[in-house]
Amino acid sequence: NAGVTQTPKFQVLKTGQSMTLQCAQDMNHNSMYWYRQDPGMGLRLIYYSASEGTTDKGEVPNGYNVSRLNKREFSLRLESAAPSQTSVYFCASSESPGGIYEQYFGPGTRLTVT
């Protein structure tokens, strides 16, 4: 089992460009999450999908969109990248929504917006 995979691992964008971060899990989990990690800020939730077909905003959703393509895949799109979106992005999945279930994380994507 690969667990949670993310592509790409690194990306550099110019301000205004768009891109999609891809995430897939092979654990048959219902719930998936996108976080961003900034120095001194911990992990902040951008969007999550409690189950296939549903998505909800997290703590910092502005400037992002998501798609739960199927049970395995959950993508994050930046329509017009801004320097403030320079960060490390993590995808995670869990068996079901809620705080009692362990979340399994992907390796992260380091995004730089110039």
Added chain:
Amino acid sequence: AQTVTQSQPEMSVQEAETVTLSCTYDTSENNYYLFWYKQPPSRQMILVIRQEAYKQQNATENRFSVNFQKAAKSFSLKISDSQLGDTAMYFCAFGFGNEKLTFGTGTRLTIIP
């Protein structure tokens, strides 16, 4: 809303020593879960240990143990016989019901050879 506070941004300890990382949280809930996640330089987040609030017994996983003080809303992580591979960022997290996890800002731990 729940908050999680890790008051030690950085810590360092000699190899083989014991170190304790602090975490406090604020909630009005009674049944909840607490987690410690480790993020080594590879960036991969790994669950270290988990505690159910309804259990009085502190959780342990090999060299890792917690001191859970429910009344004080404190959840510290003790690493015994520290090893170089323990060098990482450690995040405390809180969760309950159908709510998402709330993470602290992390403690960067360095094990000195």
